[in-house]
Amino acid sequence: MATPGWRLVRGLAIALSLSTFVMSCSGPNANVASPDVTTGSENSQAQQPVSQSISIDGSSTVYLLTDEVVKEYQFEREDEPQITVTFSGTTGGFRKFCAGETDISNASRPINAEEMEACKVSGVQYIELPVAFDALTIVVHPSNTWAESMTVEELKRLWEPAAAGNITTWNQIRPEWPNQPIKLYGAGSDSGTFDYFTEAIVGESGASRSDYTASEDDTVLASGVMNDPNGLGYFGYAYFEEAQTKLKAVAIDAGQGPVLPSDEAVINNQYQPLARPLFIYINVRSLQEKSKLAEFVEYYLTNAANLADVVGYVPLSDETYKVVQEHLLERKVGTAFGGKAPSLTLNELLQHEKSF
Known part of the structure; x- marks a missing residue:
């Protein structure tokens, strides 16, 4: 679990950035990642094989967690791939993901039936991975x-x-x-x-x-x-x-x-119906073609519990993370939700994942 200091420092930083945003901006600035999210100098980017770059888009809610994972992952490695994280909303992210434009889609709800069909038409197979819980x-x-x-x-x-x-x-x-x-x-x-x-x-x-x-x-x-x-x-x-x-x-x-x-x-299942699971979706073809992507996703799941707590979300149970990691290892394609977004408790999410 994260220490109170982690949350306090991060909270002060975000609050300051929000204040700066209010004073300096007159409208939304979605879809633009902060300068330190796209990593590497111009020289290192030029040396990085295009096939190993990782593109992530989707939910602004999940963005906070994924951004934290990316920063920790890159901090611990000298040969990290170029990872770009942006947000256009879950629906906007799936639009790009199902067109084959991104490797990972952050989502604050399960993929819906229309998006499932769009991915099918484009030949995009995906692995659905719950990573944390949110209290909307x-x-x-x-x-x-x-x-x-x-x-x-x-x-x-x-x-x-x-x-x-x-x-x-x-x-x-x-x-x-x-x-x-x-x-x-x-x-x-x-x-x-x-x-x-x-x-x-x-x-x-x-x-x-x-x-x-x-x-x-x-x-x-x-x-x-x-x-x-x-x-x-x-x-x-x-x-x-x-x-x-x-x-x-x-x-x-x-x-x-x-x-x-x-x-x-x-x-304790008391915050209903506004408690919800958060997800990342992985493009299977990207996973096959990019060895660094597989390494990054494994790192994500291994560290999701601690970093979810750092940014302010609720970690899943150890058993749920274990099941999710097995889904990644087995390359389990598809969704456990059939195109719907049910209201779930932490335990109900686990049962969905175990029966999928």
């Missing part, structure tokens, strides 16, 4: 003193398509809340978080009001709520944890009382 977090501005908790039903009324233009003030959610405008910040339609949230809360994947600030970049959403006293948004727990002095989490009541997002709540 509802946040408000720290000055918000009223929205300490919300029920799943209240979230549904707020985010369902019929709410657009109709549910626009806080007191429309609860009469005792202030008659002030509510400003919403949420995942863009290319985000796996958007798919998961709409299915878990609204009851149908992709069903959402459209009159909100949308982005596939969780940093944009976090920055928006930080600077909006009437803001409410949702995104991965790691982005909240790393800037929690400037954001406030809302406890979620699914019928058993309000529960705040935390490692313990996820482990």
Whole structure:
């Protein structure tokens, strides 16, 4: 497990970067990796065989974990391949992955039926590897003193398509809340978080009001709520944890009382329905052709538990990681979810993987 110091240092760094982002940017900057993510000097890149370079895209939620793995992997090696990590959202990442443009796709939900068909048409076979668990977090501005908790039903009324233009003030959610405008910040339609949230809360994947600030970049959403006293948004727990002095989490009541997002709540199956598994998908052809890719993925799985804790996600059980590593070793192609994104506990994920 990571030490509190690791999280504190990383949290301060991310919070500082978010503040800088707010002051210097007026819009999203998704799809652009930080300068230290694409590795190697110009000379070392020129010497690196193209066949050994590794391209990763997809979820901004999983990006934080994959980026940390890449940095640790490269720090320990002098002959590392060129690894480029970007994020265009889970859906955007699968679009590239199924076209054969990337080697690894980060995903905050399982691959869906349409994407499975796209990969099949393109001849792209893949290995599905769960790497951590996330507590999808509802946040408000720290000055918000009223929205300490919300029920799943209240979230549904707020985010369902019929709410657009109709549910626009806080007191429309609860009469005792202030008659002030509510400003919403949420995942863009290319985000796996958007798919998961709409299915878990609204009851149908992709069903959402459209009159909100949308982005596939969780940093944009976090920055928006930080600077909006009437803001409410949702995104991965790691982005909240790393800037929690400037954001406030809302406890979620699914019928058993309000529960705040935390490692313990996820482990004890209390944070439902917003606890979700995170994945990486590996292109089988790339794995066959690039020896460095196989080495990198093995490193990823070996270190996923510790580094998931470092960035703010919940590690899977040792038994689950063992099963996942066996899937990689056996080159087990396909998905355990049949194109659906069910709400799962940690133990239910393990059972899915063992029966796959």
